[in-house]
Amino acid sequence: MTKNADPTHPCGKCAFYSDSVWQPAEPGSVSVLAAGFSRQELEVGQDLFEQDAENRAVYCVSRGLIGLRTHHSNGKSTLLRLAYPGEIVGFRSFLGSGRHQTEARALLPSRICTVVRRDANRIVHDNPSVLARLMDRCVAEIDRSHERIIATATTSNKQRLSALLLRLMGHFGEQDGDSFEMRLPLSRSDLADLIGVQPETMSRLVKRLQNDGNFSFSGRGVWITPGRLTEEILARRS
Amino acid sequence: MTKNADPTHPCGKCAFYSDSVWQPAEPGSVSVLAAGFSRQELEVGQDLFEQDAENRAVYCVSRGLIGLRTHHSNGKSTLLRLAYPGEIVGFRSFLGSGRHQTEARALLPSRICTVVRRDANRIVHDNPSVLARLMDRCVAEIDRSHERIIATATTSNKQRLSALLLRLMGHFGEQDGDSFEMRLPLSRSDLADLIGVQPETMSRLVKRLQNDGNFSFSGRGVWITPGRLTEEILARRS
DNA sequence: GCGCGTCATTGTCGATCGTCAATTTCTGCG
DNA sequence: CGCAGAAATTGACGATCGACAATGACGCGC
Numbered sequence: 001m002t003k004n005a006d007p008t009h010p011c012g013k014c015a016f017y018s019d020s021v022w023q024p025a026e027p028g029s030v031s032v033l034a035a036g037f038s039r040q041e042l043e044v045g046q047d048l049f050e051q052d053a054e055n056r057a058v059y060c061v062s063r064g065l066i067g068l069r070t071h072h073s074n075g076k077s078t079l080l081r082l083a084y085p086g087e088i089v090g091f092r093s094f095l096g097s098g099r100h101q102t103e104a105r106a107l108l109p110s111r112i113c114t115v116v117r118r119d120a121n122r123i124v125h126d127n128p129s130v131l132a133r134l135m136d137r138c139v140a141e142i143d144r145s146h147e148r149i150i151a152t153a154t155t156s157n158k159q160r161l162s163a164l165l166l167r168l169m170g171h172f173g174e175q176d177g178d179s180f181e182m183r184l185p186l187s188r189s190d191l192a193d194l195i196g197v198q199p200e201t202m203s204r205l206v207k208r209l210q211n212d213g214n215f216s217f218s219g220r221g222v223w224i225t226p227g228r229l230t231e232e233i234l235a236r237r238s
Numbered sequence: 239m240t241k242n243a244d245p246t247h248p249c250g251k252c253a254f255y256s257d258s259v260w261q262p263a264e265p266g267s268v269s270v271l272a273a274g275f276s277r278q279e280l281e282v283g284q285d286l287f288e289q290d291a292e293n294r295a296v297y298c299v300s301r302g303l304i305g306l307r308t309h310h311s312n313g314k315s316t317l318l319r320l321a322y323p324g325e326i327v328g329f330r331s332f333l334g335s336g337r338h339q340t341e342a343r344a345l346l347p348s349r350i351c352t353v354v355r356r357d358a359n360r361i362v363h364d365n366p367s368v369l370a371r372l373m374d375r376c377v378a379e380i381d382r383s384h385e386r387i388i389a390t391a392t393t394s395n396k397q398r399l400s401a402l403l404l405r406l407m408g409h410f411g412e413q414d415g416d417s418f419e420m421r422l423p424l425s426r427s428d429l430a431d432l433i434g435v436q437p438e439t440m441s442r443l444v445k446r447l448q449n450d451g452n453f454s455f456s457g458r459g460v461w462i463t464p465g466r467l468t469e470e471i472l473a474r475r476s
Numbered sequence: 477g478c479g480c481g482t483c484a485t486t487g488t489c490g491a492t493c494g495t496c497a498a499t500t501t502c503t504g505c506g
Numbered sequence: 507c508g509c510a511g512a513a514a515t516t517g518a519c520g521a522t523c524g525a526c527a528a529t530g531a532c533g534c535g536c
Binding site for chain 3 (some may be wrong): 187188189199200202203204207
């Protein structure tokens with residue numbers, strides 16, 4: 001086991017985790033946590049996999065934040081999804097036969113629990129419950145996309161940005177007395193992608209949100225909230 | 239076998255179909271097409287299942303058009319997805335454990351191939367390839383949602399409406415000399431839902447599209463295209 | 477410390493959208 | 507045939523957005 005690792009759990013919150021799958025490896029083994037599981041640490045900006053690459057494994061975000069981005073043929077790109085701790089990445093191309101349709105890159109220092117494709121196939125074969133969990137995740141992704149489609153059509157950009165910031169704050173914000181603060185791991189363009197607007201519009205949205213008084217942004221990437229929305233954030237902490 | 243049914247195929251284009259699954263039933267049996275398969279016909283407006291109902295089966299659209307609609311708590315509703323012939327409906331709540339999150343209603347007279355839940359479980363258990371196909375479908379739904387999210391953010395409403403109409407025309411349009419025509423099975427509100435705008439905006443979009451000369455709408459629900467986009471439509475015919 | 481490139485902001489403009497409301501058209505039914 | 511209700515259209519308005527361009531701030535390497 002790796003030093004300081006939780007002996008009862010290979011990679012923190014992990015949708016792949018199953019009692020029947022995971023047994024503690026013998027002491028001394030470092031990267032292989034259990035049969036089929038390995039762990040890796042990613043620096044900010046490091047790729048987990050590239051777009052169009054063949055699927056080699058299924059990944060679970062143990063710590064940090066992974067951004068899924070698709071590059072279009074015209075040279076532009078869109079940040080499609082954020083994978084928070086506990087979420088699975090790469091299941092789309094694992095379940096469907098194929099290549100990654102997105103690039104996965106660490107937006108924060110991240111710990112990833114990896115199950116290479118062959119092991120994943122074996123695990124899934126031996127443990128139907130793991131497959132069920134994978135499919136649940138797949139279904140959840142559909143639900144999430146549908147919610148996003150509905151939200152795009154029915155709520156204002158300001159509301160959607162507000163919701164996104166609160167979600168991020170729930171995961172990565174640090175409480176400081178009555179308020180929260182965090183380093184925003186996303187550029188303005190990234191934020192713009194996630195709610196479906198142009199970067200310039202995002203700048204203006206940020207300003208308007210700040211004028212409303214619920215958020216305050218200082219410099220690039222760093223921002224603070226006065227206590228108004230504290231309860232909202234705490235409610236998002238699980 | 240049912241009279242006039244294609245003996246080589248239980249329900250026309252059907253993603254559930256598999257050589258190893260389907261054997262012709264004995265002559266005389268009407269609704270049961272093969273082990274686990276049955277068929278039903280839906281009139282326009284008839285429900286395949288209701289929102290919040292428990293999943294009882296997986297369905298495949300053999301003919302016609304099914305609309306998936308979610309009702310929100312505020313009394314409004316949104317048409318989320320159109321299921322064209324060959325597509326599977328109900329897989330979300332079948333794979334995930336749960337209830338339907340949408341209502342499924344026939345928008346055209348439709349033929350549905352039904353596999354009740356227990357049979358579907360057995361079929362999936364005996365035929366991993368069928369499960370694989372189901373998961374493929376699930377993954378495809380994710381892809382489609384992602385495309386829609388990207389399209390909403392990057393293309394104009396006019397473009398998206400145009401694309402939607404061409405898709406419908408490819409499925410249901412009837413060629414008339416150099417042009418196509420069809421009875422539009424969707425109300426203006428439905429169209430508005432599908433591209434994420436308000437009904438009033440849809441009215442204006444329709445008018446603008448008509449002024450551009452590629453489409454012409456007559457009365458409610460009926461519309462015709464002059465030959466300009468004929469090739470586009472033919473390309474969509476598979 | 478300087479320069480360069482990227483990112484962010486700001487300004488301006490026209491186009492489009494959402495909303496409210498009024499009007500017209502359509503459809504089903506008696 | 508006429509009526510009533512729903513759907514569709516149209517008008518008007520303010521708010522917002524996307525596009526383009528210019529400016530400003532920041533980070534990074536030399």
